[in-house]
Amino acid sequence: MKKLLCFIGGAMLAINLTAQQIKPLSVGDQVPDLTFNHVMNSTKTQFKLSDFKGKLVILDFFGTWCGACIPLVPKLNSLQNKLKDSIQIIVVCDDISNEVVSKFIKKKWNSTTRTIQLPFVLMDSVKFSLFPHRMVPHEVWISPEGKLIAATDESQVTLENLLAAYSNPQIKLKQKVDQMDFNRDLPLLINGNGGNMDRLIHKSIFTKKLEGVPSCAGITLDTINHTRRLYCINSSPVNQLTNVYGISRSKFVLIKNNAVSFIDTMRSSSLKDSMYCYEITIPDTVSKAHYKSIMKNDLEQNLSIKTQLKKVQIPCYILKKIDKPDSHNTSNNKYDKDPNFTHLNVNMKGLTNILTANGFYLVLNETNSPDNIEINLPKHPYKQRELTMKILNEQGLQLTRGIRTVELVTIEKNNHN
Incomplete structure (x- = not known):
């Protein structure tokens, strides 16, 4: 036996x-x-x-x-x-x-x-x-x-x-396979160190500005390892955060001492002017909501800030419809060939975005108009505010100051980090 x-x-x-x-x-x-x-x-x-x-x-x-x-x-x-x-x-x-x-x-x-x-x-x-x-x-x-x-x-x-x-010596037992070439001094999963990318939950990198590297952003897919890489290179923190919240940078405000300020209106701000690089690699099965949550946590931790999307009562510009002047002898046409003006054919949402991006923080569209308009605006609308207002009036539009409750991304310094 x-x-x-x-x-x-x-x-x-x-x-x-x-x-x-x-x-x-x-x-x-x-x-x-x-x-x-x-x-x-x-x-x-x-x-x-x-x-x-x-x-x-x-x-x-x-x-x-x-x-x-x-x-x-x-x-x-x-x-x-x-x-x-x-x-x-x-x-x-x-x-x-x-x-x-x-x-x-x-x-x-x-x-x-x-x-x-x-x-x-x-x-x-x-x-x-x-x-x-x-x-x-x-x-x-x-x-x-x-x-x-x-x-x-x-x-x-x-x-x-x-x-x-x-x-039965042919019994199938669960084999123990130790990775004999594993090197704890090298990054995980790179060149198979510790395993392949199919073990990845997520990997992120955050660096200071990289000299000699252009600013760029995008998404790449790795069909072999089934991963997605999102990157934003040499970009400001606000630009990084736009990838998290999916809204324009004009709707980011800094809260300091209970005062609210649009970041792009500041002459100098680390959130506006500092450059960083951030990338995250995740399995391609991860939902957009989940990887954006990871990005938010990464950026907040590395920048020592706290962000949230909430409704804020804030001074802003309001674009409204008004009656056009009786005279059709307006100044708009005379700027058609003027190199200091930009000819636009846009709807109201596009117009408010352009005005906001050029110094009017924040322009809200209350025209209730779906129509496009053709309009010539100064290349620097905010610097030539009086002329910009006049041209808008001639198009049956009025830009006025007001206070509205707007959904914005608020940024506060996290003093606990």
């Missing part, structure tokens, strides 16, 4: 090969006849893998410094007792000396009523080359015929799995 054997710990291996000549074993490969020297916590001081022919062998790689490894040993000891002659557990220790391990065994277990009968051995470079891993516990399953069944984590070592593997 075949017997079941489990090895736990780092066994010393004596093989007439150097570690550099040994390649890692794959599932189904024949395992060399390893020699385990300097066995601890056992009546034997040495044994070979072939001594357990006909048994299921499990090597459990262990460390006295490993928090997850220590409670696993009593569990394996219990499995040993349940299966009796069908199982043998050996702990393969990734530690510096037999003395360290022996003292640990005595202090942790064998000085109490919970005596551990399992043999312990030290790991060596040959064994590590055959069964490479970065994390412990690490369980290596070897069939009664001496072939590699699997390398798993500790969760797979159950009574049911042990019995099944003993009866």
Whole structure:
């Protein structure tokens, strides 16, 4: 009758090969006849893998410094007792000396009523080359015929799995695959470090202005990694935030000491004049609302501000319809070919946007007119306010000051950061 054997710990291996000549074993490969020297916590001081022919062998790689490894040993000891002659557990220790391990065994277990009968051995470079891993516990399953069944984590070592593997060496267990080339000093997911981009939840970068790099913004799609990258390079914070809120920069106001100011009207403002770069990479399945929420949090944290979309009562300009003058001898046509004027054919919404963008903060459309108009405006409408007002009047429009409640994005400095 075949017997079941489990090895736990780092066994010393004596093989007439150097570690550099040994390649890692794959599932189904024949395992060399390893020699385990300097066995601890056992009546034997040495044994070979072939001594357990006909048994299921499990090597459990262990460390006295490993928090997850220590409670696993009593569990394996219990499995040993349940299966009796069908199982043998050996702990393969990734530690510096037999003395360290022996003292640990005595202090942790064998000085109490919970005596551990399992043999312990030290790991060596040959064994590590055959069964490479970065994390412990690490369980290596070897069939009664001496072939590699699997390398798993500790969760797979159950009574049911042990019995099944003993009866059927072709059992499919969840493999533990450690990334041996992972470098914690390099960025995650770049060139496969730590995994591929399909593991990404989100990644963002925020930098100061990059000299020699043009201002630009846009979205790129990576159809291979199924990610979306949004970027805004060498741009002001307000321009960055327009991507979050989806409204024009003219509707951003700074609140300071309970006073409300349009940012673009300020002669100098860090929110207006400072340049930054921001980009975010996210899976292409992430909703627009979700990634905009991430962008908002990133920008607020890096800029030490708090933003929100809310209704604010604020002074503004109001565009209304009025009766046209009786005379048709208006000044509008005489500017058709004047290089200091811009000829426009726009609707009322477009006109208010143009006026706002050129210094009138904030222009609201209360004309209730869907019609387009043709109009010649000075290239600098706000600097030539009187002439701009006159031309608007001649078109049956009036621009007046007033107070309205408007939905704006408010920006406040966050003094708690």
